Amino acid sequence: xxxxxxITEDGSSSIYLPEWDEHYHSKHGxxxxxxxxxxxxxxxLFENGSDVHILEIGFGTGLNSFITFLESQKRMLKINxxxxxxxxxxxxxxxxxxxxxxxxxxxxxxxxxxxxAVDWEKRQDIETHFSLKxxxxxxxxxxxxxQFNLIYFDAFGARVQPELWTEEIFxxxxxxxxxxxILVTYSAKGSVxxxxxxxxxxxxxxPGPPGKREMLRGTKH
Numbered sequence: 112x113x114x115x116x117x118i119t120e121d122g123s124s125s126i127y128l129p130e131w132d133e134h135y136h137s138k139h140g141x142x143x144x145x146x147x148x149x150x151x152x153x154x155x156l157f158e159n160g161s162d163v164h165i166l167e168i169g170f171g172t173g174l175n176s177f178i179t180f181l182e183s184q185k186r187m188l189k190i191n192x193x194x195x196x197x198x199x200x201x202x203x204x205x206x207x208x209x210x211x212x213x214x215x216x217x218x219x220x221x222x223x224x225x226x227x228a229v230d231w232e233k234r235q236d237i238e239t240h241f242s243l244k245x246x247x248x249x250x251x252x253x254x255x256x257x258q259f260n261l262i263y264f265d266a267f268g269a270r271v272q273p274e275l276w277t278e279e280i281f282x283x284x285x286x287x288x289x290x291x292x293i294l295v296t297y298s299a300k301g302s303v304x305x306x307x308x309x310x311x312x313x314x315x316x317x318p319g320p321p322g323k324r325e326m327l328r329g330t331k332h
Contacts, residue, residue, distance in 0.1 A: 116207045120321075123213045126172065126204065131271045135171050137297070139322030142213055144297065145178050147320035149263045152328055153295040154179060157260070159186045164258060166287060168250055169265040170194030173226045174210055180222055180241050181214065190241045191234075193259070197249045202227065250280055255287040262288060264296035269303060276303050281329075282310040288331045299325035 117127045121140030127133070137144040157163050167175055176192055183190045205227050211220045222237060229235040234244040250266065262284055269276040276298070284294055294312065296303070299319060304327055307314045312329030319326040 114204065116204065118209075121213075122209075123174075124207065124209045126200065131267075133267055133271050136174065137320060137322055139320070141174060142178070142210070144320040145175050148295055148297045148326055149175050149265070150178060150182055152317055152326065153261050153263065153293060154182055154188075156293060157188065160188070162189045162191070163260050164191045164289075165193065165261045165263065166253075166255070166259040166284075167192065167194040167263040167265060168284070169263075169267070170196035170199070170245060171265065172200055172205070172208055172210075173223065174208075175263050175265060176226055176243065177210055177216075177223050178214070180226075180237065181216060181219070183241055184219075188240065192241065192243045193246060193255075194243065195246045195248055195250060195253065197247065199231070199245075199247060250275055251283065253283050253287060257287070257289050259288050260292050262292070262294040264294055264298075269298065269300055276300070276306065278306045278309050281306050281312070285310045285312060285331055290331060292331045294329040294331075295326070296328075297323065297326050299323065299327055303327060 112130050115127045117125055119125050119138050119141045121143045123142040125134050125136040125141045211223050225237055231245045231247050234242055237243050266275040304314050307329045313332050315328045316325045
């Protein structure tokens with residue numbers, strides 16, 4: 112499938128799939144979407160100094176993990192991060208992504224490189240407070256139980272991959288979370304909200320990032 116590196120409206124890069132007319136991130140801004148959805152309405156719920164176990168559904172370009180690393184430095188968070196991706200982004204594409212410069216993170220540019228260089232299927236210490244395990248698997252193959260405090264659900268949209276937004280998948284997500292664990296996603300579709308509720312999540316509609324009116328957050332009770 113053809114893939115193109117594009118620049119989104121906030122100046123940060125993303126990947127576009129012409130065949131599906133689908134972007135890896137919001138065309139209105141990759142970085143601002145990541146901060147709004149996954150940091151403001153997810154990671155920011157945890158107190159400074161917390162230990163947070165995160166599962167990312169759709170590791171993709173590594174943007175969410177890199178931003179989470181940057182935030183963990185500021186707030187002395189200890190992060191154990193699992194990123195699930197069935198189709199990893201190629202190394203020759205990674206070198207064209209401009210996240211380090213857009214985030215003014217040149218001092219830790221080696222961290223973004225390391226996130227992509229470490230082996231898959233092995234937990235690795237990116238720094239003393241941030242460990243990463245990249246998992247090459249399909250979402251329906253996830254078997255974790257009561258392991259995570261927070262899920263970044265960042266799969267391709269239901270328009271192109273509806274099978275990723277079903278009760279079956281969200282039941283797997285629910286079971287993988289610890290009690291009071293949180294799932295955040297950019298999606299606000301009614302079918303997604305109902306699927307989350309049907310497996311037990313308490314679901315909130317929240318203001319969406321630029322270009323989207325709403326997004327969803329689910330809590331395991």
